Amino acid sequence: MSTSLKAIEAFHDDLREWRRDLHAHPEIGFEEERTANFIADRLEEFGIETTRGLAGTGIVGTLRNGSSQRAIGLRADIDALPMDEDNTFAHRSQNPGRMHACGHDGHTTMLLGAARYLAEHRDFDGTVHFIFQPAEEGLGGGKRMIEDGLFEQFPVDGVYGMHNWPGLATGRFGICAGAIMASCDFFDLTITGKGGHAAMPHLGVDPFVAVGQLLSQLQSLPARRFNASRSPAVVSVTQVHGGSAYNVIPDTVKISGTVRALDEETRRAIEPMFQDMAAGIGRATGTTIGVDYRYINAATFNHAAETENAARGAAQLVGENRVDRDLGPSMGAEDFAYMLEATPGAYIWLGNGENSAALHNTSYDFDDSISPLGAAYWVELTRSLLSVTG
Ligand SMILES: [Zn+2]
Ligand SMILES: [Zn+2]
Structure with missing residues (x-):
C-alpha cells in the first residue's frame, strides 16, 4: 500500500x-x-x-x-x-x-x-x-x-x-x-399547424403528422448521415407536449431532446441538418416547424x-x-x-x-x-x- x-x-x-x-x-x-x-x-x-x-x-x-x-x-x-x-x-x-x-x-x-x-x-x-x-x-x-x-x-x-x-x-x-x-446540446421543436375537430382533420393542419415524421426522421441523422465507426452521435427525443382532449386536434405540439457527439465537427454538422429536416417536413405537411437549438456542453x-x-x-x-x-x-x-x-x-x-x-x-x-x-x-x-x- x-x-x-x-x-x-x-x-x-x-x-x-x-x-x-x-x-x-x-x-x-x-x-x-x-x-x-x-x-x-x-x-x-x-x-x-x-x-x-x-x-x-x-x-x-x-x-x-x-x-x-x-x-x-x-x-x-x-x-x-x-x-x-x-x-x-x-x-x-x-x-x-x-x-x-x-x-x-x-x-x-x-x-x-x-x-x-x-x-x-x-x-x-x-x-x-x-x-x-x-x-x-x-x-x-x-x-x-x-x-x-x-x-x-x-x-x-x-x-x-x-x-x-x-x-x-x-x-x-x-x-x-x-x-x-460526449457533447450534449438541447433542442426544442415547435410544430404549428391549424387545430380543429378530430372528426374533420381535412379542415385543419394536423401538427401530429409532422411529429410522427420528425420522430422517425431525426433518428436517421446519426444512423445514416455519419460514419458510424468514426463519428458516433445520439439523438434522443425525450419530451412530446401537445393536445388537451380526445377529439381536438391542437394548433401546436412541442418536442424536445438532446443531441450528443464525440467530436466537434459532427456536433456542429447536426444543427443545419435539423434545420433542413424541419423545413422539409414542414413543407411536406403544411406545418411550420420552429427550431430552437442550444449548444450546452462540448x-x-x-x-x-x-x-x-x-x-x-x-x-x-x-x-x-x-x-x-x-x-x-x-x-x-x-x-x-x-x-x-x-x-x-x-x-x-x-x-x-x-x-x-x-x-x-x-x-x-x-x-x-x-x-x-x-x-x-x-x-x-x-x-x-x-x-x-x-
Ligand atoms: Zn456527476
Ligand atoms: Zn450527474
Whole structure:
C-alpha cells in the first residue's frame, strides 16, 4: 500500500462522516451555500488559503510548497440533482427534491481528503489549486468559473478531474485519451399547424403528422448521415407536449431532446441538418416547424500527455492491471469539458462498484470505501507532477 493511502486510511472515519453529511444536505447548482461553507471551513482548518465566490458558490483552495513555479489544478464538482431520494439509510437526503445521485458528495470528500494530506505532509514542490466547482449538472458552473477568471487568478500547467463510475469495480480506474465523454446540446421543436375537430382533420393542419415524421426522421441523422465507426452521435427525443382532449386536434405540439457527439465537427454538422429536416417536413405537411437549438456542453476531451500523467498516477496506486486505459468514451456529458477547452488536462473514472446503482438513479449512493483511494489518487498525481526531485 502506498504511504499516502496508508496515511489517508488513518482518517477514513472523517472522510465517511464528511461524505454522509454532504449527502444528507444536498444543494443544486449555484445554491450550494451550505456545501461551500463546509468546504471552506475544512480547507481553513487544514491551513489552506481559501478563495470564495468564483461562479458564486465555487471555491479554490491554494497550497504552495517549495520553490518550483509548477502548478496544477485538481477539480471536484459539488452540486446535487433536483430529484427525490429513494434510499432509507440514516444519511439519506434531508432536503426534499434534492439528492446527491451523481456522487459529487464523494468527489468533494476525496478532494478534501487530498487537501488535508498534502497540507499535513507537504511532500511536493510547487502549487496545488483545489478547485471546487458548483453547478456541474447542466447549469454551466465550469464555464462560469472560467469566465470569473479561474485560470487567470490560479494559473495551472494542467487541470485534472475525476468521477466515480458505477459498473467499474472498486479499486479500478478507467481513462482514455481524446474524447472520454460526449457533447450534449438541447433542442426544442415547435410544430404549428391549424387545430380543429378530430372528426374533420381535412379542415385543419394536423401538427401530429409532422411529429410522427420528425420522430422517425431525426433518428436517421446519426444512423445514416455519419460514419458510424468514426463519428458516433445520439439523438434522443425525450419530451412530446401537445393536445388537451380526445377529439381536438391542437394548433401546436412541442418536442424536445438532446443531441450528443464525440467530436466537434459532427456536433456542429447536426444543427443545419435539423434545420433542413424541419423545413422539409414542414413543407411536406403544411406545418411550420420552429427550431430552437442550444449548444450546452462540448465533448470532454482528454489531452494526450495529461492522460498519461493521470493513468500513471493511478497505476502507482493500484498497479497497472487495475487501470483500464482503453475503457472507451461514454455518450454522457460532463461540464469539465469547459476546463479542458481552456487548459490541458485529463479526466479519469474511479470504480464505484459493479453493483452500484446507476448515476442519477433514485437508489444511487457513493461508496464510502473508495474515498481513501480517490484522495490518494490526487496525492499520487500531485507528487508525480510536482515531485521534489524535479
Ligand atoms: Zn450527474
Ligand atoms: Zn456527476
